[in-house]
Amino acid sequence: MTSTSPDPARLVACPTCDTLFHADLLTAGRTATCSCCGTVIFAPRNGAIRTVLALAVAALVLMAVALGFPFLTMTASGLTTQASVIDAVASFAVDDMAPLSLAIGLLIVLLPSLRLCLLIYVTLPLALGRRPWPRAREAFRMNVELRPWSMAEIFMVGVAVAMVKVADMATISFGPAFWAMAAVATLLAAKDAVTCERTLWHMLRPA
Ligand SMILES: [Zn+2]
Known part of the structure; x- marks a missing residue:
């Protein structure tokens, strides 16, 4: 979720509801969905x-x-x-x-x-x-x-x-x-x- 001292370069916004997430919470290779509206933010595609x-x-x-x-x-x-x-x-x-x-x-x-x-x-x-x-x-x-x-x-x-x-x-x-x-x-x-x-x-x- 939002951090107390966020570095803007490491924030990712949900494309639907604009909720900010810290990029470090999004793990490459795993699907990440917005906790507020359920929009898929990251979806892994092998290769x-x-x-x-x-x-x-x-x-x-x-x-x-x-x-x-x-x-x-x-x-x-x-x-x-x-x-x-x-x-x-x-x-x-x-x-x-x-x-x-x-x-x-x-x-x-x-x-x-x-x-x-x-x-x-x-x-x-x-x-x-x-x-x-x-x-x-x-x-x-x-x-x-x-x-x-x-x-x-x-x-x-x-x-x-x-x-x-x-x-x-x-x-x-x-x-x-x-x-x-x-x-x-x-x-x-x-x-x-x-x-x-x-x-x-x-x-x-x-x-
Ligand atoms: Zn959202």
Whole structure:
């Protein structure tokens, strides 16, 4: 329950009734329910850390595949054009549009990849049953804070909308990078669904 001198960083609020509990009372691996309203605050999922790690590694590998292969091929009036993700990023790097090119590269490739690297750094030792690596808390905090800026999924939604618009004017065929990026977007969503931030913070707490 509430402590007499609570450290705000170690308090957990019930999502339904806002009752505060001390994080030390919540044991990782055991289901914890709110004593006031019965809401489940913690529910153990065996092997969730390994699942998160596997999804992050798979997404990172597929991101590399997406950068190395053609994204789509367009044919119109006998002319064929092939474009990769890097071409899409570089296509704005003309005149004074260079900042837009840089922003697209950051938002759809660099930041999602950085978040995956940080998550792998945080979860790899935990999945192996070891102590967290140095500065793992800072790495996880950065991973969480970068989430709103990581837009690989939004890029795929934009591509889907553009395909509908262009479909009447040109014949479009998707390359390996398209399917790799689609898989990255799916894996990122699956990773977010499986990741329990509260459990990770709990595992990363200072000894
Ligand atoms: Zn409650």
